[in-house]
Amino acid sequence: MEKTAVHKASMPVNTYRLIQIVLGVVFSAYVIWRFYDVFIGNPAYGADTWMRFAISGVVLGSVYALVAIGYTLVYGILFMINFAHGDIMMIGAFGGYFVFEALKNIPSPTVGDPHQVFLNAHPIISVILAFVVGMIVAAVSGYFLEKIAYRPLRNAPRLVPLISAIGASIFLENAALLLFGSQRRDFVNPVQLTRGTGWNIPVNGTTVILPYTGVLTFVLSVLILIALYLLVQRTRIGRAMRAVAENKSTAALMGIDVDGVISRTFIISGALAGAAGVMWGIHLGLVYYQVGFIPGIKAFTAAVLGGIGNIPGAMLGGMFLGIIEALGPAILGLPFQLKDVLAFGILVLILIFRPTGLLGEVLSEEKV
Amino acid sequence: MSKRLFFVLSVLVVASMALAACGTAATPTPAPATQAPAAATQAPAATTAPAAGGKPDACATDAFGCAVFKPGDTIIIGMGAPMTGDNASYGIDAANGAKIAISDAGDFQGWKFALDAEDDGGTAEGGAAVANKFVSNPAVVAIEGHIFSGATQAAIPIYEKAGLPMMSPSATNPTLTQTGSKVFNRDVFTDATQGKFAAAYLYNTLKFTQIAILHDGQAYGQGLAQVVNDQFTKLGGTVVTFQAITPGLADYSAVLADVASKKPQALFYGGYVAEAVVLVNQMKQAGLTNTVFFSDDGVFGQDFLDRAGANAEGAYATSLIPPASDAKTKFDAAYKAAYGQDAGKLSPYSWSSYDAAAVLIKAIESVAIKGTDGNLYIPRGALVTAVRSTKDYQGLSGTISCDPTGECASSGPVFYQVKNGQWVPAAGQ
Numbered sequence: 001m002e003k004t005a006v007h008k009a010s011m012p013v014n015t016y017r018l019i020q021i022v023l024g025v026v027f028s029a030y031v032i033w034r035f036y037d038v039f040i041g042n043p044a045y046g047a048d049t050w051m052r053f054a055i056s057g058v059v060l061g062s063v064y065a066l067v068a069i070g071y072t073l074v075y076g077i078l079f080m081i082n083f084a085h086g087d088i089m090m091i092g093a094f095g096g097y098f099v100f101e102a103l104k105n106i107p108s109p110t111v112g113d114p115h116q117v118f119l120n121a122h123p124i125i126s127v128i129l130a131f132v133v134g135m136i137v138a139a140v141s142g143y144f145l146e147k148i149a150y151r152p153l154r155n156a157p158r159l160v161p162l163i164s165a166i167g168a169s170i171f172l173e174n175a176a177l178l179l180f181g182s183q184r185r186d187f188v189n190p191v192q193l194t195r196g197t198g199w200n201i202p203v204n205g206t207t208v209i210l211p212y213t214g215v216l217t218f219v220l221s222v223l224i225l226i227a228l229y230l231l232v233q234r235t236r237i238g239r240a241m242r243a244v245a246e247n248k249s250t251a252a253l254m255g256i257d258v259d260g261v262i263s264r265t266f267i268i269s270g271a272l273a274g275a276a277g278v279m280w281g282i283h284l285g286l287v288y289y290q291v292g293f294i295p296g297i298k299a300f301t302a303a304v305l306g307g308i309g310n311i312p313g314a315m316l317g318g319m320f321l322g323i324i325e326a327l328g329p330a331i332l333g334l335p336f337q338l339k340d341v342l343a344f345g346i347l348v349l350i351l352i353f354r355p356t357g358l359l360g361e362v363l364s365e366e367k368v
Numbered sequence: 369m370s371k372r373l374f375f376v377l378s379v380l381v382v383a384s385m386a387l388a389a390c391g392t393a394a395t396p397t398p399a400p401a402t403q404a405p406a407a408a409t410q411a412p413a414a415t416t417a418p419a420a421g422g423k424p425d426a427c428a429t430d431a432f433g434c435a436v437f438k439p440g441d442t443i444i445i446g447m448g449a450p451m452t453g454d455n456a457s458y459g460i461d462a463a464n465g466a467k468i469a470i471s472d473a474g475d476f477q478g479w480k481f482a483l484d485a486e487d488d489g490g491t492a493e494g495g496a497a498v499a500n501k502f503v504s505n506p507a508v509v510a511i512e513g514h515i516f517s518g519a520t521q522a523a524i525p526i527y528e529k530a531g532l533p534m535m536s537p538s539a540t541n542p543t544l545t546q547t548g549s550k551v552f553n554r555d556v557f558t559d560a561t562q563g564k565f566a567a568a569y570l571y572n573t574l575k576f577t578q579i580a581i582l583h584d585g586q587a588y589g590q591g592l593a594q595v596v597n598d599q600f601t602k603l604g605g606t607v608v609t610f611q612a613i614t615p616g617l618a619d620y621s622a623v624l625a626d627v628a629s630k631k632p633q634a635l636f637y638g639g640y641v642a643e644a645v646v647l648v649n650q651m652k653q654a655g656l657t658n659t660v661f662f663s664d665d666g667v668f669g670q671d672f673l674d675r676a677g678a679n680a681e682g683a684y685a686t687s688l689i690p691p692a693s694d695a696k697t698k699f700d701a702a703y704k705a706a707y708g709q710d711a712g713k714l715s716p717y718s719w720s721s722y723d724a725a726a727v728l729i730k731a732i733e734s735v736a737i738k739g740t741d742g743n744l745y746i747p748r749g750a751l752v753t754a755v756r757s758t759k760d761y762q763g764l765s766g767t768i769s770c771d772p773t774g775e776c777a778s779s780g781p782v783f784y785q786v787k788n789g790q791w792v793p794a795a796g797q
Contacts, residue, residue: 045629052625052654060619184642186675196653196679209653284618285649294617326622336623337585337612 024353034332045330048203053326059214059283061322062221066276067299068306068314069228070269076245076309077265080158083165084145085273086296087172092138092274093281093291094180096130097187103129104188123190127216127282134278135271141172142270143263151259176289184288187281189213195285213283224275225315228268232311241265245309298343305347307357316358422741432531432748435509439742442482444507445470445728446532448498448514448523450490458515459485461714462537465721466512468702473729476736479744481729484508488519495519499526508532509746510728510755512721517541520552527551531748533755535728535776537720545773551752553774555727555765556720557781559588562664562686563595563638565780570596570634570662571603573796578606579662580632582623582647584639585612592664593638608632615643624654634660641667645675648683660684665716665781673789684794686781688716690765691793699764720777723763727776731755 038044045053067089074082103126106118119126149168153161189195198211232238243251244261252258273292280295281287298321306317321343328342329335350358427434437443447466449459463485470481486501488494495514502508503526511527511534514520520539527534528551536544536554544552557565570576579600583593590612597607608630613620624647627635635656637644644667651659661683668685676683689712690696699722703711711718731754737745758776761768766779785794 045626048655049625049629052628053622056619056621056625184645184675195649198653206655208655211653280618284646286618286646291618329622330626335611336626337614339622340614 020353027349031331038331038333044333046204048206048208049330050327051201051203051208053330054323055208055210055214057323057326058319059211059217059322060325061319062218063276063279063283063295063318064299064302064322065315065318066221066224066272066279067295068302068318069225069311070273071300071303072306072308072311072314073241073265073269075303077241077262078150078161080150080161081165081300082145082150082269083162083296083300084149084168084172085269086292086294086299087169087176088138088142088145088270088292089273089277089280089295090176090287090289090292091141091172092134092270092277093187093287094176094277095134095137095274096278096281097185097287099130099133100126100188100190119188120191123192126190127193130282131220131275131278135274138274138277139267139271142266142273145172145270146263146266151262173289173293180289182289184286187285187287189282189285193282195283211283217279217283220275220279224272228272229311231268237261237264301343301347305350305357307359310357310359313357313359320358422739422743424737424739424745424747426737426747426750427745430747430749432752434745434747435506437479437507437744437746439478441744442480442507443476443509443732443744443746444482444484444505445510445512445725446498446502446505446508447483447485447512448488448495448502448519449485450494450515450519451485451487453489455490455516457714458490458538458717459487461718462513462515462721464703464707464714465537465711465718466725468699468706469722469725469729472702473726476729476733477738477744481732483512483725488514488516488523490516490519492518492522495522496526499523502532503527503530509732509748509751510535512537512724512728514539515717517544520544524549524552531752533728533731533752535724535755537724538715538717545775549774550756553755553758553770553776555723555763555768555776556688556717557777558775559592560595561775561777562781563592564599566592566636566662566664566686566783567596567599567603567605569783569794569797570636571600571605574634574660576605576633576660578608578632579634579636580608580627580630580659581610581636581638582613582627583611583637584615584643586615586639588666589637589639589664591638593636596636596638613639613643613647615639617643618646619650620647621650621654624650624656628655628659632656632659634662637661637663637667639664639666641669641671641675645672648672648676648679652679668784668791673786673791677789680786681789683786685784685791687784687791688720688765689782689784690719691782691797693764696764719764723761723765723768726763727758727761727768728755730761731758 067085070085071082074080100119103119104117108116108118108121110116110121145168149164150161153164193212195213196209196211198209198214200207201210232241240256240261243254243256244258248258277292280291299318302317302321303314305321306313324343324346325339329339332342334342447463449462450456451459463483466483470483473481486498488498495518502511511532513534513536514523515538517539520536521544528549532551534552536556538556539554540556540558542558542560570579581593581597583589597610600607609627611623613623637647644663648661651661663685665686665688668687673680699719700711703718731751732746735747735750735754739745756770756774758768758770766777768776769778770776783794783797784791
């Protein structure tokens with residue numbers, strides 16, 4: 001036993017490389033064989049089922065992507081993992097929930113229906129209001145989170161803000177538990193956006209429902225991601241963010257308000273998480289004090305998968321993770337309970353072959 | 369300065385008075401009905417025989433001797449239950465149900481029945497302590513309970529030695545009846561019974577031949593799902609898929625799409641209400657439009673209706689709540705009148721508690737012998753046998769017939785279906 005260990009330790013670099021390549025080839029061959037088996041050799045599912053998997057994965061992926069960008073933005077600038085980010089998403093979800101609840105109680109009688117409520121009479125305004133409120137409360141929470149939990153620790157060792165982040169996460173969850181109770185609440189949508197309704201696409205003799213809420217989530221998510229990319233690449237504040245990410249002290253010497261930029265970064269990442277929270281509520285319909293925990297963990301994974309600190313990487317990682325979760329077990333013929341095992345297994349594989357994540361190379365040059 | 373001191377002192381005095389008042393209000397004295405009278409004396413066949421002339425022969429031959437009640441004594445039925453703490457509602461509810469059964473039974477040839485509900489905290493230690501207390505009280509002839517499985521398990525060997533028959537309305541752990549105990553019986557169905565009846569209902573009554581089964585991977589849900597799987601296959605049906613889901617998620621659309629691709633007629637889910645709601649809400653979207661959702665007593669309840677809304681329509685679940693009958697209406701009214709709230713609100717065991725007490729009383733009446741000396745003799749060994757041989761007793765919760773191991777809930781669970789936003793007893797049972 002000892003001998004092999006010694007042997008391994010002194011293994012030349014190209015042997016390690018060789019093992020990597022062999023592993024990669026074996027894994028790819030297995031995946032290709034599974035693809036062949038599942039689609040051509042021994043088709044287990046019809047086109048309708050594949051479409052349902054894909055819809056489920058893309059919608060979930062777009063939510064993960066939004067949350068993942070929050071992790072990545074903060075990491076790019078502060079080199080810390082903001083573990084309370086999922087709970088900021090929860091706050092955003094509650095913001096949207098209470099907007100819908102309030103609008104549900106405002107009467108807005110129309111000619112046809114005297115009992116009409118505002119929520120159903122003006123669904124577009126309601127949804128916009130929910131997003132605006134959800135994003136604002138989440139952005140404000142993000143701002144104060146940074147101010148209270150992270151700023152005093154700016155020059156502390158890197159582990160300290162991490163522990164502070166875990167503490168903030170526990171604090172936020174318990175605050176929500178005390179304020180809103182432990183029950184799972186239903187996110188009541190406008191009738192036009194009732195969950196489970198959508199465009200019916202006839203496929204393979206059955207109809208696949210392309211849900212309105214899913215399309216809304218996906219489109220909105222893509223729009224927000226494009227807006228964010230433009231903000232970071234084309235505006236003064238974006239340039240300042242990139243400069244701070246590159247080198248804080250040099251940025252400060254150039255006259256950039258580093259603390260201000262960091263605050264703004266937390267506001268932006270909070271707003272994104274808030275939007276993701278409202279989307280989560282509208283599409284999946286559940287709000288409770290721990291609703292941000294699992295998406296938070298998944299989005300963190302997605303951010304690492306794409307290359308942490310890299311915005312397009314986070315988008316790609318989020319989408320990739322969502323799709324893997326929905327399609328992976330079907331393609332590999334695994335039980336669906338193992339979807340997380342699969343997602344994290346792929347994370348491990350990618351980190352073995354590309355320790356910086358999918359788009360990680362860009363990180364070392366540009367960071368954000 | 370002294371004025372201020374006086375003020376502080378007077379505040380303290382008033383506060384202490386208020387606290388003292390609260391203290392007395394919060395610790396009520398035990399209800400007289402639960403006090404065990406000390407008059408009854410045990411008279412085993414060999415020792416301290418009272419007026420030898422009046423003793424029936426049955427007492428001499430009985431393995432555990434007779435309990436003797438002088439005229440005016442009270443026959444005590446013991447109950448070990450959590451009466452305080454987090455789970456107190458179970459014990460209080462069971463005691464409430466049993467008390468109604470006792471008052472319905474009236475007195476037997478002049479002897480009254482009473483319930484002595486002792487707090488076992490629902491724990492094994494508490495169960496053993498309460499059991500020892502009952503064994504040492506000669507007026508206790510039978511035990512309703514215990515309520516929790518852990519406490520019951522600890523208490524069984526103690527009652528076994530003393531020859532006290534038990535009838536639990538709520539201890540559902542399957543192993544309790546598998547140890548060969550002569551004294552332990554229960555009139556509540558176990559998870560295994562529930563699964564067996566669910567599979568039979570799906571196959572025989574609803575005529576489904578292809579079902580999918582999902583469960584949450586936890587002891588209750590998976591155990592139940594496994595029984596349904598085995599039984600349904602045994603009956604001749606096909607289980608197209610049997611999978612676990614991760615509990616606590618908000619999105620099961622991928623696994624449901626997988627289930628939909630196998631085209632089951634019904635989807636059985638073993639687990640609790642949180643995940644069942646998510647599943648039911650996403651079924652249509654996943655392509656399970658005409659598939660019937662069928663679940664267990666962990667899903668049954670108002671919560672499911674509130675949160676699944678229109679998607680719940682047509683879904684099935686099992687429950688301990690018996691179907692409507694005259695006896696149930698009468699019991700519900702009596703419960704409401706006596707305790708100010710609806711039966712089934714504190715725990716789902718209100719009805720089985722009533723039945724357990726009623727069965728015990730019936731068994732006591734069937735073996736009790738009035739001696740020529742005017743005393744009432746209850747042969748303990750005969751009573752143990754009488755409880756175990758209960759047959760076709762029509763209780764609130766269905767037919768109660770004990771099998772040789774002590775499983776007495778022979779009619780199984782009641783199936784309910786959602787119709788117009790309400791749980792109603794399903795057809796064909």
